[in-house]
Structures are given as C-alpha cells and as structure tokens.
Amino acid sequence: xxxxxxxxxPEMEILIITHRDIFQSAASSHSRFSDxxxxxxxxxxxxxxDMKKAGLKEGNLVAVENSAGKVVVKALQxxxxxxxxxxxxxxxxxxxxxxxxxxxxxxxxxxxxYIEAKMTKSKESSITSFE
Amino acid sequence: MRQRGWExxxxxxxxxxxxxxxxxxxEDNFYQIPPKADxxxxxxxxxxxxxxxxxxxxxxxxxxxxxxxxxxxxxEFGVIFAGLGLVYSMPDISPMKNLLEAMNxxxxxxxxxxxxxxxxxxxxxxxxxxxxxxxxxxxEGENTYHGPQCSVVEVLKEKRADAAxxxxxxxxxxxPGRIAANLKEIPTIVIDPCKTFTSQIANVTIPAAxxxxxxxxxxxxxxxxxxxxxxxxxxxxxxxxxxxxKIMEAI
Numbered sequence: 340x341x342x343x344x345x346x347x348x349p350e351m352e353i354l355i356i357t358h359r360d361i362f363q364s365a366a367s368s369h370s371r372f373s374d375x376x377x378x379x380x381x382x383x384x385x386x387x388x389d390m391k392k393a394g395l396k397e398g399n400l401v402a403v404e405n406s407a408g409k410v411v412v413k414a415l416q417x418x419x420x421x422x423x424x425x426x427x428x429x430x431x432x433x434x435x436x437x438x439x440x441x442x443x444x445x446x447x448x449x450x451x452x453y454i455e456a457k458m459t460k461s462k463e464s465s466i467t468s469f470e
Numbered sequence: 471m472r473q474r475g476w477e478x479x480x481x482x483x484x485x486x487x488x489x490x491x492x493x494x495x496x497e498d499n500f501y502q503i504p505p506k507a508d509x510x511x512x513x514x515x516x517x518x519x520x521x522x523x524x525x526x527x528x529x530x531x532x533x534x535x536x537x538x539x540x541x542x543x544x545x546e547f548g549v550i551f552a553g554l555g556l557v558y559s560m561p562d563i564s565p566m567k568n569l570l571e572a573m574n575x576x577x578x579x580x581x582x583x584x585x586x587x588x589x590x591x592x593x594x595x596x597x598x599x600x601x602x603x604x605x606x607x608x609x610e611g612e613n614t615y616h617g618p619q620c621s622v623v624e625v626l627k628e629k630r631a632d633a634a635x636x637x638x639x640x641x642x643x644x645x646p647g648r649i650a651a652n653l654k655e656i657p658t659i660v661i662d663p664c665k666t667f668t669s670q671i672a673n674v675t676i677p678a679a680x681x682x683x684x685x686x687x688x689x690x691x692x693x694x695x696x697x698x699x700x701x702x703x704x705x706x707x708x709x710x711x712x713x714x715x716k717i718m719e720a721i
Binding site for chain 2: 354356358359361368370371372407408419421423426428431432433436437438439440441443444445446447448449450451452453469470
C-alpha cells in the first residue's frame with residue numbers, strides 16, 4: 340500500500356477552454372463509444388506548473404467539479420510551449436459539457452468555451468462513463 | 471490573377487485564445503488574446519482601421535493593432551472565418567458588425583461563420599429559405615417564432631418540450647449535462663445512421679442511410695458551396711428525409 344493516499348491533494352481553481360480537434364472528430368465519426376474517442380476526449384490538458392502544484396503525474400485521474408456538474412477525466416500536460424497557468428484545455432464532448440452551466444444570460448447559448456471549475460486528484464479508478 | 475499566384479500572395483492571420491493548429495501555420499501572424507476579449511479586440515481594430523489610436527486593456531500594444539490594421543487594409547479581398555468561440559463570447563455582435571463596416575470602407579471583406587458539424591450550414595440554408603430565420607425557430611400552431619427563447623437549450627431547460635424527435639444529432643453529448651439529462655424524462659425518437667449517446671436512451675431509434683455512401687443527397691459546405699453526394703453502395707436503409715416523409719404520411 341502506497342503512502343500517497345495519506346497525502347492531501349490540493350484543490351485548484353481552473354478556467355477550462357474547449358476546442359475541437361480533427362483526430363477527435365474522426366474518432367467520433369467512427370464511433371462515439373470507441374476507446375479512441377474517450378481517450379481523446381476525456382482529457383484535460385494542464386500547464387506544467389499547474390500539474391506540479393496539484394500533485395499530478397501524466398495520466399493521473401482528476402475530478403473536475405463546479406455548480407453544473409462533476410466529471411472524472413485524465414490529466415495530461417499541455418503541448419503548448421508557452422506557459423498558461425490557471426487555464427486548461429479540453430476537447431468538445433460530453434465530459435466537458437457536463438460542466439457547462441445551463442445559464443445563457445438570455446442569449447439561448449450557454450458558455451460552452453469558458454468554464455470555471457475546481458480540480459483535485461481523483462480517487463476513482465476510471466473516467467466518467469456516459470454509456 | 472496574381473503575380474506570384476494565389477498560394478504565395480495570400481496572408482493568413484489567426485486570432486485565438488489558444489495556439490491552435492491553424493495559429494501554428496500562421497506563425498508570426500498569430501495574435502493570442504484572453505478569453506472574452508473578442509469584443510474589445512474588434513473595437514480596437516475598428517479604431518485602428520478608422521485612423522484612431524486603438525486602446526486595448528489586455529496587453530496588446532497599440533502599434534501591434536495598427537500594424538495588423540495596415541495588413542488588412544492592403545488586402546484586395548479578405549474573409550473573416552468566425553469561429554464558434556466568437557459567437558459564444560459575444561452576446562451582442564455589434565462590435566463585429568462595426569469592424570466589418572470599417573474594413574469594407576477600405577477594401578472588400580466578408581465574414582464566414584464556422585460550424586461545428588457536417589452540413590450545419592445546409593440545415594440553416596433550408597431553414598432560412600423556409601422561415602427567414604437561422605437557428606432557434608419554433609413552429610407553434612400556424613406561426614413560426616424565432617429568438618433565444620426558442621433555442622433547444624431554453625426549451626429543454628424550462629421543460630417545455632414533452633417529446634423530442636432528434637435527427638442526425640447527439641444532444642446528450644453536445645448540450646450542457648444538466649439540460650441534456652432532461653431528455654431522459656421525455657419520450658425521444660432518434661433518426662441517425664450512427665449509434666450515439668442519445669440513441670442509447672431513445673425510446674425509438676430509426677437507423678438512417680449515410681448520405682453519400684448509402685443514399686444520394688446534397689450538403690452545403692462551410693463556404694456555402696452546394697455539394698452533390700452520390701450513393702456508393704447498395705443499402706436497404708432509408709434516407710432521413712424519406713423516413714420523415716413516411717412518418718408524415720402515417721400522421
């Protein structure tokens with residue numbers, strides 16, 4: 340039994356920006372239920388320093404939560420050269436949409452691309468399933 | 471015709487909140503702005519195009535914006551590809567309208583909205599032809615209504631729909647989670663060539679033929695060009711339009 344479980348993992352406030360990706364779109368048209376699709380979509384990409392601060396290693400599972408909902412996804416370091424502390428990136432899909440508020444400020448369009456949430460290392464053994 | 475051909479004489483500029491694949495191709499012509507700064511950026515660029523010293527509070531220098539304005543002014547024919555983020559972050563699109571007006575005083579500039587899925591533009595072309603509106607149309611009784619209150623998000627949030635017919639779309643995946651969950655409480659029918667998150671919870675699923683593979687059809691590309699799709703292989707599945715026609719006949 341590891342010692343890790345007795346260490347508290349710090350909670351971190353992050354801003355999630357969503358985008359689309361051609362490889363994910365291709366996996367999506369093949370099958371929304373494929374591992375490829377989940378492996379590309381149930382991912383949060385974080386700044387290198389943010390990973391360190393949250394006590395995360397590449398591929399650790401994180402719980403991301405706000406008033407709209409909660410999901411467990413895999414944390415990976417972002418591929419951007421420039422640092423972007425406090426900002427994380429996710430690909431459009433059911434995982435990140437679980438965190439999108441229903442509030443539209445009268446526009447009829449929710450804030451799909453600007454999501455504030457809290458993130459901690461997760462004790463779950465797998466990502467959130469939508470099947 | 472251009473002296474060095476279109477490939478050489480074209481300039482691509484990316485403005486984004488993240489360094490996208492497109493931004494990487496644009497190299498030095500990439501301007502990263504903070505989230506929600508779109509309106510301010512459009513306003514600053516409009517000022518620069520109108521010969522004023524632009525103001526931006528998010529770290530872009532006036533000189534940078536003026537230089538960008540100069541590049542745009544020199545274009546003979548320009549297109550703005552507006553991403554989904556631009557629509558989501560701007561409750562009021564007047565800054566974009568003003569920007570296009572300022573650009574068109576100097577040169578010929580157009581705007582093309584980007585869409586997230588195949589043939590979204592085709593759907594909206596048809597909707598516009600029939601109703602004069604784009605997106606968010608309600609057909610209650612004899613009249614058609616349009617506006618934010620008719621958006622699928624508002625309709626599902628307020629639980630105004632007591633049944634849903636979903637064609638070629640996966641709202642369980644693409645809507646905010648809480649709103650999507652409301653679909654599980656009402657009878658749903660899904661017409662789609664694919665198994666989707668929504669088809670899994672649907673009361674009735676009708677598999678449709680894939681247009682351009684199992685049936686012929688038509689689609690409109692993001693740039694507005696109509697594309698004829700031909701059938702590539704035999705299939706006993708029906709096209710979505712034929713399925714709807716049969717349902718209408720039965721009703």
